[in-house]
Amino acid sequence: MGTISCTNTVSLNGACTRFFAADSLSSKASSVFFNNRTWKLKLRPLVASSSSSSMATNFQVTASSSIVKEEQKGASSGGVGENDLLIVGPGVLGRLVAEQWRQEHPGCQIYGQTMTADHHDELINMGITPSLKWTEATQKFPYVIFCAPPSRSLDYPGDVRLAALSWNGEGSFLFTSSSAIYDCSDNGACDEDGPVVPIGRSPRTDVLLKAEKVILEFGGCVLRLAGLYKADRGAHVYWLQKGTVDSRPDHILNLIHYEDAASLSIAILKKKIRGQIFLGCDNHPLSRQEIMDLVAKSGKFSKKFEGFTGTSGPLGKRLNNSKTQEEIGWEPKYPSFAHFLGVAE
Secondary structure, eight states: OEEEOOEEEEEETTEEEEEEOOTTSOOEEEEEEETTEEEEEEEEEEEOSSOHHHHHHHHHHHHHHHHHHHHHHHIIIIIOOTTOEEEESOSHHHHHHHHHHHHHSTTOOEEEEESSSTTHHHHHHTTEEEEEOOSSOOSOEEEEEEOOOGGGOSSHHHHHHHHHTTEEEEEEEEEEEEGGGBOOOSSEEEOTTOOBOOTTSOHHHHHHHHHHHHHHHTTOEEEEEOEEEBTTBSHHHHHHHHSEEOSOTTOEEOEEEHHHHHHHHHHHHHHTOOSOEEEEOOSOOEEHHHHHHHHHHHTOOSSOOOEEOOOOSOOOEEEOOHHHHHHHTOOOSSSSHHHHHTOOO
16 A cells, blocks of 8 residues: 655635645545555645634545546546546446446546535445546546436536537547437337427426537437336336326336446447437337336335326337447347346246
8 A cells, every 4th residue: 555645735615724645744544546556645734724623524525636636637648548438427327337348448447527525435446536527628538428417417518518528539428318308109119210309398308408419519429218227226116115106007118227228338439439329228118017017027026016096198109229239239138127027928
């Protein structure tokens, strides 16, 4: 385990506080992951106008901030490798992308950009170098995937544009969107080229379409994903928790397992395609009732679903992504929800 000596000045609650690390001093220690190694930092305040309690709670934050800045500095000065990846929004999907990408590109650096530092320790333990959302693109990466949802953003298209400016144009830039933007509500067929909801009809689809426009202008690609699921996440889990749901049972849904969404994302990134729209689904649309019948048949869930009580409302769509599968040369690990549950006939 190495030891770093450094000096860093940061602003804490409006006050300027200086820290430095030195081997010879008895001081507070913090371990951080940096350049695929664990380093032990020893820090103590030199000058501080804030209270001692404030300093005590900010030692680790200062150390982490310093490391991230040094990592960014190294990246912008030529330290980014040809297979390095930036993940904007390393949540469930982003972490699976990171795991699979590292398996295919051993030795690469993976960076994760988040809205808060709440899960930075988890990312570090996974070998992902975390940073908070940037106000400017301070470095560029050959591969960038944007999979942060719009729910926590005040300017989603602007955030996407900032991510696009972090792409050096050499590898691929991919934005994970939603199949909800397809304008079909009669349980009819729909593929990659289907019509989309007109701008102005729905704020939810408006923000996605505007973000997609930014991506395509930069030469990036869009992956419109169907309903994501795994054992403990997805529509089936929500309905089990509710017990009874006031929705019509014949509404058609389209699904894709999180692992398959990650593998499809990586397959698209590796193709280095420019300016195209792809569709992510398992090509086995199911009604709400069919999904919950499969859940009951599997016997893998302790809760019992009572039923759907709705009789009106819009229907869904039947997605088909054969074009995507053929062009990318990809097929899902779980070709249907039934296969995932182990009850396929």
